[in-house]
Amino acid sequence: MEIIKIIFKNLFRHPLRNTLTMLGIAIAVSAFGLLATVLTSWDAGMEAASVDRLITRQAISFIFPLPLSYRDKVAHTEGVQEICALNWFGGVYKDPKNFFPRMACEPETIFDVYPEYQITKNELETFKKERNACVVGESIAQQFGFKVGDVMQVEGDIFPGTWDFKICAIYKRRDKNTDGTQMFFNWQYLNERLLQESPDRANEIGWIVSKLKPGANAATVSEAIDSQFRNSPAETKSETERAFNQSFVSAYGAIFTAIRAMSYIIVIIILFVLGNTMIMSARERTREFAMLKTLGFSGMQLSWFIAGEAIVMSLLGSVVGTVLLFGMVYVVGELVPKQFFPIFFVAKSTIITAALSAIVVGLLASIQPIVRTRKMKIVDGLRFIG
């Protein structure tokens, strides 16, 4: 107890130096945390992706459509409980910068397949009944100020023309790992217009999402689906939603590696900042440590003084850094359009990693002063002039 008291009192020996060191650690921890948050946000997208949902798409590429006839065949495959066919719509809402995913879907099943997107029964009924009705995520609604009843006019690019969508619901996210940036509308609305304006493009779907029956094996069901369309003009590739999402993210692997490397470099910078302070601090107190040894304090006890001080300083910096991090994540979350980071929050693992890093860095930073102090002969220490 007294040792802890002494450790805290020693922190005020050089208030300016120690405050600057702690601020340096705080800023480094917040930068480390921000990078870690970017990484965990990507990972959270992966985690949120269900392993009991299959995505069936054209084997050649995601951009090629599937015939509508595939829908029923997939729906009747052993192990499939429910399906929903979707089409990537694209389009521009006011400005190309206002990007968010806009997809045609089957209102009858979309919320059964994606239970994490939550709307009321009445809203769902309206969505099913009204041809041009759409449902938007709460993040997007917040960003663009959408309200139920608003009409969203989108200029089509993949499907040319002006498209009016009436917002009938704003879906709530089941938890913070759920993407709140999607927009869904009725596939029939798209198809009916295509039948009139470009019949050759009608009756096509982009991909099929299948919800598996409990206990169904994803690999077996995937194979069962794909085998039905083998040697057809549009062969399919089925995989779990998580594997599907990972195939997108893997393209950014080098960027993630760079971000991860950067976060490790930041930890090393913290180590140097704190190490420098601890070396100076211990050197200045050489006579004091010699006096304590003279009084009978052991090398181990002095090691705790030094390591304890480094760890406390590092942890305090880490706490301040974590508070800063929450502020930074809030600001970044507000400034960066939601569609870039649909899920952006400070994960518990980031806070734990920052705290553990602080302890490890504190221990590492105190190694040199501890070794020097333990090796020091009392008579040399008492004669030391700093």
Added chain:
Amino acid sequence: MATAIQLSNVSKAYTRDRLTIPVLNTVNLSIEEGEFMALMGPSGSGKTTLLNLIAGIDRPTTGSVTVLGQDIAGLNETMLARWRANTVGFIFQFYNLIPVLSAFDNVELPLLLTKLSRAERRRQVETALSIVGLADRMDHTPNQLSGGQQQRVAIARAIATDPALIVADEPTGDLDKNSAQEIMTLLERLNQEFHKTIVMVTHDPTAAHHASVVRHLEKGDLLASEERHGNH
């Protein structure tokens, strides 16, 4: 009176850059229990080295050092640290107080190594600070105290564990005349009233005059002559 400290054929040499520098040459010294000995001599004569050997913070190159019946040359570092904590009180020229701690906390430091309860430690610290006349300055940090007061705190720290032996290295070396006089009176009181064996290194003949015995060192040799002061 029993012998408190016995040095037999003690030599000490330091090696610096492959050069061996002799500091003490075959010193034989006996100090009685309750004696107050001053060690005098010019700079580099080996006074502090001799004091360090007696206090167990340095080891002789040859010879034996027996303090209160314990041959301290045979103790390992851990045992020696424990022995020092139990047996010796230290007073340094520059006080060596921890600047961020109060007088109370500084005096309490050696007691943290004991098994005393917090209340017992408090009692001992208060007693030690009362003996040196600083009971009303317990909460003051060293920079709020004069040099003389800081040295009195250092003396309180030296006696907090009630050690049998007190070693003092130039305790008045950094003080003005009046403060030096106060410190020497205090040491004399510790010797006479509390029967502490005191070994003190000093350059100052006035300070040495408070000791019961004065021995001189010259170029590492302990001179045979000794001064005994009759008031002890």
